[in-house]
Amino acid sequence: DIQMTQSPPSLSASVGDRVTISCRASQDISNHLAWFQQEPGKAPKALIYGASSLHSGVPSKFSGSGSGTDFTLTISSLLPEDFATYYCQQYHTYPWTFGQGTKVEIK
Amino acid sequence: EVQLVESGGGLIQPGRSLRLSCAASGFNFGAYAMSWIRQAPGQGLEWIGCIKSKTFGWATEYAASVKGRFTVSRDDSKSITYLEMNSLKTEDTAVYYCARSTLSYWGQGALVTVSS
Numbered sequence: 001d002i003q004m005t006q007s008p009p010s011l012s013a014s015v016g017d018r019v020t021i022s023c024r025a026s027q028d029i030s031n032h033l034a035w036f037q038q039e040p041g042k043a044p045k046a047l048i049y050g051a052s053s054l055h056s057g058v059p060s061k062f063s064g065s066g067s068g069t070d071f072t073l074t075i076s077s078l079l080p081e082d083f084a085t086y087y088c089q090q091y092h093t094y095p096w097t098f099g100q101g102t103k104v105e106i107k
Numbered sequence: 108e109v110q111l112v113e114s115g116g117g118l119i120q121p122g123r124s125l126r127l128s129c130a131a132s133g134f135n136f137g138a139y140a141m142s143w144i145r146q147a148p149g150q151g152l153e154w155i156g157c158i159k160s161k162t163f164g165w166a167t168e169y170a171a172s173v174k175g176r177f178t179v180s181r182d183d184s185k186s187i188t189y190l191e192m193n194s195l196k197t198e199d200t201a202v203y204y205c206a207r208s209t210l211s212y213w214g215q216g217a218l219v220t221v222s223s
Contacts, residue, residue, distance in 0.1 A: 001171075034210060036152075043204055043213040044152065055211060087152055091209050094168040096142070096154040 002026050002090050006099035012107040017078050021102045023071040023088035032092035035064055035073045038101075039084045047086075048073065078104070109133040109212045111205050116217030119195055127190040127217055129205030136186035137161060139208045143179060143190045145201035146216075153201075158188060195221045 003026035013019050023033065031051040036044040046055045048064040051071055061076045075082055083106050088099040115127040129141065142157040156169040158179045167179050178191040188205055202216040 036210070038152075043215050044210075045213070046211050049209055049211065089152070089154070089210065094157075095170040096157075096210075098152040098154065101151045 001095055002029060002093055002097050004088055004090055004097050004099040006086075006088055006102050008102060009100065010103040010105060012105050013078055014107045015078055015080060018074065018076045019078060019104060020075075021073045021086055021088075021104075023066075023073070023099050025069045025071075025090055025092075028068050029090045029092035031067045032090055033064075033066070033071050034089045034091060035062075036087045036089065037082075037084050038087065039081075044087065075104075080106075109207065111207065111212060111214035113203065113205055113214045113217035116203065116219045118220045118222065120223050121195060121197055121221055123195055124191070124193045125195060125219060126192070127203055127205075127219070129188045129190075129214055131186045131188070131207070134207070137183040141179070141181060141188040141208075142206045142210060143177075143188075144204045144206060144210070144213075145199075146204070147198070147201045150201075156190070192219070195219075197221050 005024045007022045033051040035048040038044040047058050047062050052064045063074045085101045085103045087101050110132045112130045119125050140159045144154050155173045156179045158181050159166045176194050181188045200221045202218050204213050204216045206213045
């Protein structure tokens with residue numbers, strides 16, 4: 001199975017900050033990488049697919065980059081509603097696998 | 108509007124079986140693969156299986172943790188996908204989500220608690 005490793009596991013940031021979350025795949029997954037946001041008690045929400053393409057309705061303050069094994073999610077200018085847990089996920093090879101998540105907390 | 112609504116969750120004893128349903132609306136259900144993902148309490152997300160569309164022969168894929176115990180199926184005439192769970196274990200306790208295609212849309216989840 002392809003292992004997805006996110007870093008950091010958690011981070012503290014302030015409203016208005018820019019944050020970057022990293023995701024590394026254990027083997028080449030091309031650009032078959034998605035990012036999700038999950039607020040407490042809610043279902044995950046899809047943010048990005050194809051490593052860098054935003055889903056419809058997702059604000060442009062979210063951006064993704066990378067290919068192969070190394071990927072990043074950047075959130076510019078954090079708002080209170082952005083404090084959540086973020087997951088990366090590969091859909092290159094079955095079984096699809098998720099990173100362990102990065103919790104973005106308010107400083 | 109795409110909607111996915113899971114049902115069928117609840118409290119079940121270890122070793123028993125349970126079937127979850129996911130009713131879809133707002134899109135051409137038959138054209139899309141459907142996945143199931145679960146999240147144990149306080150834990151991360153685990154993809155557990157999917158069923159592809161008729162174009163791909165309704166082929167299924169599973170995670171090793173559930174292969175042989177769980178079965179994903181679908182009824183395109185009703186726009187429903189099912190997750191049949193057999194020989195349930197306490198470690199199967201989780202919120203179970205269905206999602207469309209490359210997980211672009213998710214249901215609200217159904218809680219399954221496996222306990223005696």
